[in-house]
Amino acid sequence: MQQRIYQIFLFTWFLLPALAAWAQIKGVITDSLTQEPLMYISVYYEGKGVGTISNVNGEYQLETRRGWNEVTFSAIGYVTKVVQIEPGTRELNVQLQTDDILLDEVVVKPQRERYSRRNNPAVDFMRQVIAHKKEQKLEENDFYQYYKYQKMKMSINDITEESLQKGIYKRFSFLRDQVEVSPVTHKMILPLSVQETVSKTIYRKDPKSQKTIIEGMNANGIEEFFSTGDALGTVLNDVFADVNIYDDDIRLLQRRFVSPISNHAISFYRFYLMDTIMVDRHECVHLTFVPENSQDFGFTGHLYVLNDSSYAVKKCTMNLPKKTGVNFVENLDIVQLYEQLPDGNWVLTDDDMTVDLLLV
Numbered sequence: 001m002q003q004r005i006y007q008i009f010l011f012t013w014f015l016l017p018a019l020a021a022w023a024q025i026k027g028v029i030t031d032s033l034t035q036e037p038l039m040y041i042s043v044y045y046e047g048k049g050v051g052t053i054s055n056v057n058g059e060y061q062l063e064t065r066r067g068w069n070e071v072t073f074s075a076i077g078y079v080t081k082v083v084q085i086e087p088g089t090r091e092l093n094v095q096l097q098t099d100d101i102l103l104d105e106v107v108v109k110p111q112r113e114r115y116s117r118r119n120n121p122a123v124d125f126m127r128q129v130i131a132h133k134k135e136q137k138l139e140e141n142d143f144y145q146y147y148k149y150q151k152m153k154m155s156i157n158d159i160t161e162e163s164l165q166k167g168i169y170k171r172f173s174f175l176r177d178q179v180e181v182s183p184v185t186h187k188m189i190l191p192l193s194v195q196e197t198v199s200k201t202i203y204r205k206d207p208k209s210q211k212t213i214i215e216g217m218n219a220n221g222i223e224e225f226f227s228t229g230d231a232l233g234t235v236l237n238d239v240f241a242d243v244n245i246y247d248d249d250i251r252l253l254q255r256r257f258v259s260p261i262s263n264h265a266i267s268f269y270r271f272y273l274m275d276t277i278m279v280d281r282h283e284c285v286h287l288t289f290v291p292e293n294s295q296d297f298g299f300t301g302h303l304y305v306l307n308d309s310s311y312a313v314k315k316c317t318m319n320l321p322k323k324t325g326v327n328f329v330e331n332l333d334i335v336q337l338y339e340q341l342p343d344g345n346w347v348l349t350d351d352d353m354t355v356d357l358l359l360v
Contacts, residue, residue, distance in 0.1 A: 027091055030096075031098070032096060035290075036300045037054075037319075039053075039058060041058070041060070041074070045070065050062075069085050070085070098274050125273065125305075126261075129261055130261055130263060131311075136246060136313070137246050139203070140205075143203065144203050146200070150196070151195070151196050154191070155191045157187060178191060193220070194219070198214075199215060257299060271287050277304070279304050284307055288302050301318035301334075314338055314346075316334075317333070317335050331355070335351075
């Protein structure tokens with residue numbers, strides 16, 4: 001068995017505060033259930049041809065116009081929300097509710113109903129996912145190998161026009177030419193380094209053996225102009241670790257996080273059925289999950305599981321709840337996509353991780 005995994009890690013580093021632009025309204029859009037930021041939400045003035053979308057942190061910025069006093073927030077799977085804004089409004093945070101959608105004739109309204117694991121269709125469905133996960137683990141095969149392309153990009157985040165006119169940017173004017181707009185956050189960033197690695201992993205079940213061969217490496221950047229220190233290197237090694245949701249425990253940041261499909265997930269998380277939707281031509285059951293206790297080391301997020309007897313995960317999104325309080329981590333988002341091989345195995349093919357570190 002052979003597969004290819006494409007992994008892109010985007011690492012952003014908060015050093016400088018952002019300045020709000022004049023005559024703009026800004027805010028953060030979050031899920032009313034999970035409290036996680038919502039990316040790619042459309043924000044616009046109905047019928048005006050002016051709008052924007054939220055970034056990976058759920059943040060948006062929209063220009064204001066005199067006489068335009070209604071802003072629409074919409075996305076597939078969420079109830080469209082129209083908000084009246086008062087003249088002079090500069091900040092507007094919005095929570096969106098998922099559609100109350102029937103799935104097997106059960107309507108889930110988690111904010112209004114007391115959560116119970118008993119006779120809960122979401123819990124019953126997740127029990128099946130967990131029961132079938134062994135069939136999806138590559139380690140159950142006698143042999144496999146895969147190639148992985150990994151790209152890690154470290155940048156200073158929230159660069160502003162004002163900051164570019166002073167400090168190190170004024171001293172080394174060429175740095176201003178390196179500034180670019182992040183495709184993830186839509187903010188100006190200064191890339192410090194880009195590291196690319198191509199590797200090959202070979203696994204044998206019996207006798208058990210696994211080895212990874214580095215077949216190519218490339219690194220470039222301007223990090224020599226900044227003092228990052230050994231502490232940052234330690235943090236990076238902890239942050240950019242492989243995440244396997246089919247493991248019971250996920251090791252990140254020197255902590256143990258419970259996987260949403262861990263054998264213990266039913267008692268650790270609350271699960272909610274949301275919808276059946278198409279993901280890359282596959283019909284999937286959409287579930288959301290949140291830790292029973294928001295201060296526990298768990299994730300909030302979404303699972304998209306094939307609506308068939310395999311119960312294989314097609315897509316998973318996870319982030320850290322704000323109350324987890326992991327040192328240095330302002331925000332962490334993981335998006336994983338799975339594809340089916342000709343032999344029937346579902347394997348991880350795309351693994352995107354975005355991390356915002358706040359170093360003080």
